[in-house]
Amino acid sequence: MPLPEPLDERLRPAMTRVLLATLPGVLALLWFQGWGVALNLLLSGLTALAVEALVLRVRQRPLKPELNDGSALVSATLLALALPAYCPWWLTVTAAACALLFGKHLWGGVGNNPFNPAMLGYALVLVAFPSHMSQWPALHGMGLLEGLQTVFGIHPAPDAWAGATALDSLRTNTSLTIDELFGNDPAFGRFGGRGAEWVNLAFLAGGLFLLQQRVFSWHAPVGLLASLFIISLLCWNGSGSDSHGSPLFHLFSGATMLGAFFIATEPVSGAKAPLARLLFGVGMGLLVYLIRTWGGYPDGVAFAVLLMNLGVPALDRFAEARQRRSLT
Template sequence: MNTDPRLRDAMQQVLLACLPGVLVLFWVYGWGVLCNLLLCAASALLTEAALLRLRGHPVLPALNDGSALVSACLLAVALPAYAPWWIPVIAAGSAIALGKQLYGGVGRNPFNPAMLGYAVVLLSFPVPMTHWPAPQALDLGHALQALSGFAERPDAWAQATVLDGLRQNRSLTIDELFASHAGFGHLAGRGSEWASLAFLAGGLFLLQRKVISWQTPVAMLGSLFLVSLLCWNGSGSDSNGSPLLHLLAGSTMLSAFFIVTEPVSGPKTPWGRLVGGAMVGVLIYLIRTWGNYPDGAAFAVLLMNLCVPALDRLAQQRRPETA
């Protein structure tokens, strides 16, 4: 079995497009980001190799296509920096085993592997998965201590995310939150808003190279902007946040250009991509605002994946009959 050169080329371009976001996250959070990358990549490749060997399939051609590395990279940047080492290991292993090889390998997965792995660790380890470090770079020694899971973490750098702080706020106005909460920056999270812009740049690169289609990211960002604008109730203490905050906070840009555009688990028709992307944007807002999880992108994408067969069937029925 030879590696499909088109698949390998697409995966290489996706990894290249991720690079600006990875570099910004490293600048903001330091060595924990690179440690996540190494742990996710090693776990994904080892899990893929072991399961391919167990199934009697060639190992090297499948590893060479780059799909496991892409899933590992997307997981690494979605996970909190300095999470205990077993979280990226379990997340990447689950992504490959439960999200990919369980269904027969690349091209057959009904769910986005990276988001399935993320959901597994989010449900299993909710506390460390909802706390990111303050924007500061620890030296490598302290980073390894934090990753071991045994070192005591200083309260000064372990903090709730911006979206979690917004959701739990009961008394402060938005202006007071931005002034008093260490995680708030100019428009969204301090530092992470620059990472969102970097992932936006990477996504535009993928659009320009025609690696992804425009319908899904445009529909997702458009629906998230619209619903957050309609539900925006100003800057009072009961505010759900501005549209710009929702676009630049959390994993919005990463999800729009690198997650929902996954070609296997996503809709195959232009109309299906528009509806599926809009569905994800609305679900992200609903989960962020009224759900139990501050971001919700993983669950929104997985719920959309469940609807893909119905969306594609409806799209086929909408096509006008030709003579």
């Protein structure tokens, strides 16, 4: 009987495909936000690998299997893509270190984490440093030298380099109609957040590639997108000043597609049974809309997935019980 394949050998192909699938979104973010995205990716990746190596040394475990499986680099990449471009270097380092320490190794390492590591690191710095996490760059960002000076605190950021996102503008709007927001607010594009429309389409393309490669099943992303579409349609009241945005706006603003195809599908902290994965995605979509509309944060992907992570055992038990009843 052949020996089971080592864990790193089983994980590496899937992690490689996930990293490859992020490329369209990375390129779109680089185009719209500039070099800050690349700096985030570099700082987050180096920090994650350094923390991974340090913890493995402290735990007296071999470096090769877990450093080579690609899971730390995937978590670091997804975290970096969620952070504001040009945020201070120490914030990116802190978020990546927290993601690896509290999201992964605190629970025993790869395969044991009950929470999505990348979103746990994101949520921690969002709560701890809200002002830094609300500084989103204007379209096309800065040059490389300006970006380096801003990230490392050598030179203050240029005036008017940051602004509110479309989700933030809509959440705080009290007087303008939706048509006026799309016509006058530079954060709004044709049907979603300006630039975010193309970024979401890029992550959608990457997600469809992962589905075609069978890296994950359709249940969680379809559940998330369907529930977000339905609740935003039911709560949409046209273009009035009290409107919460159209379904198309919610699908192509913020981190919707990143959340649907790269966050909700995390295999360890997510649900296992197909029905449970579908319900996991449905719950995430509902929570994203509720947080965006009535919560204290303009986007809700991180908190939505962490809250649904808490419900995974119950979802899996429900799906197993339903399957047993259907067999009897």
